[in-house]
Amino acid sequence: MIKLGHYNTLEIFREAEQGVYLADEDGNEVLLPNRYVPETFKIWDKIDVFVYLDNEERPVATTDKPLVTRNDFALLRCNEVTSFGAFLDWGLVKELFCPFKEQVFKMKAGGWYLIHCYMDEKTNRLVASSKTNRFIDNKELTVSQFDEVDLIVSHPSDIGMNVIVNNIHHGLIYNDNIFRDLSIGDKLKGYVKKIRPGNKLDIVLSKVGYRSIEPNADRIMQELNNNNGYIDLNDKSNPEAIKDLLQMSKKNFKKAVGTLYKKRLIEIKSDGIYLVE
Known part of the structure; x- marks a missing residue:
């Protein structure tokens, strides 16, 4: 199955005027436009591509690497705001759309925003949301005390810096445990210092004890x-x-x-x- 919004390893199946068609093991096909076709290739060669929807809402493959993939977080620049919503630069020809209803604060052209990329089930399109907290929760933790974790800096508070832990949980680095400059969108390693009541995660940037x-x-x-x-x-x-x-x-x-x-x-x-x- 070809996964929309993800990287796929596909085989070059056949040539066409507009590019080459790639196929998965089940025979599902997607076009790789001419601008991305390797200079030399053979039928059945395998190639890694990212698959998303083009301007006509058709699946298309690209060898360009987006700044964010489906179900991931990233700091992106807003290129334009229209009557429909904001359009963000994620490194691909077609920009990533963020509806007004998915904006914590109304986005402005030129601004940078931490977003989550997800599949809108109603439209079957990849869209962005700056309401990142609704994509993380701590109801069932997948981490333990002292674990090394992946962090994305989310937003500051009076007592520290909020972080997204392993793309699924919320954590907090207290001010007295911050010994370097942190900016929204930074990706770094950290450690679970303590799990408090309510599954609240205290995070530090160096190993504990x-x-x-x-x-x-x-x-x-x-x-x-x-x-x-x-x-x-x-x-x-x-x-x-x-x-x-x-x-x-x-x-x-x-x-x-x-x-x-x-x-x-x-x-x-x-x-x-x-x-x-």
Whole structure:
């Protein structure tokens, strides 16, 4: 079955004036227009394509890579707003439509918006929605404490930054656990620090507890090696200085430094930390 809104691996089935037709194992066909046809090919060659609807609402294949696929989230630019809704740039010839009813705030041309791409069952078209919260829930969690997870930065709050966890759950990074600049739409790795009542997920950007010591120590060693064996930090340094240079808390910094010192890999002096040669 050819999946609309997803990447498909299909076989080149036959040539036509407007391009080549690709087919799946069940014999379902879709056109790959001439502009995307490889310079050299043979019938039955396999090719990876993205399938969506063209301007006439017909399935069509492309070798271009969209910025978002079906059931995924992405930060997209609004190209135009009409009386029907907004049209977003997702890297394909035909823009992605976002109806007014699916906009948290009315979109404006030139603005950037975090959206979810989904199949509208009424029209059988791929559309966008900036009402991202309705596509995630925490009723049945698929993650556990300390798990590494994929994050998409959603929106800020007074106490931290809301994130989408593994494309299906809501999580929160508290302000005191943020040690780097975060922007809406950023995609990064994180960890489940705690699961609170109501399946609320507390997320952090570094491993929890003792698990963070080794990667933080590696980060300090990397910085030492990049700076001729010296960094202008020690256990009396301002937490902001540590955050700016190493993107970690002072507490985690001291634990990592202690580990490196015990291994005799570093020397701690009043003016900073030195790599032991």
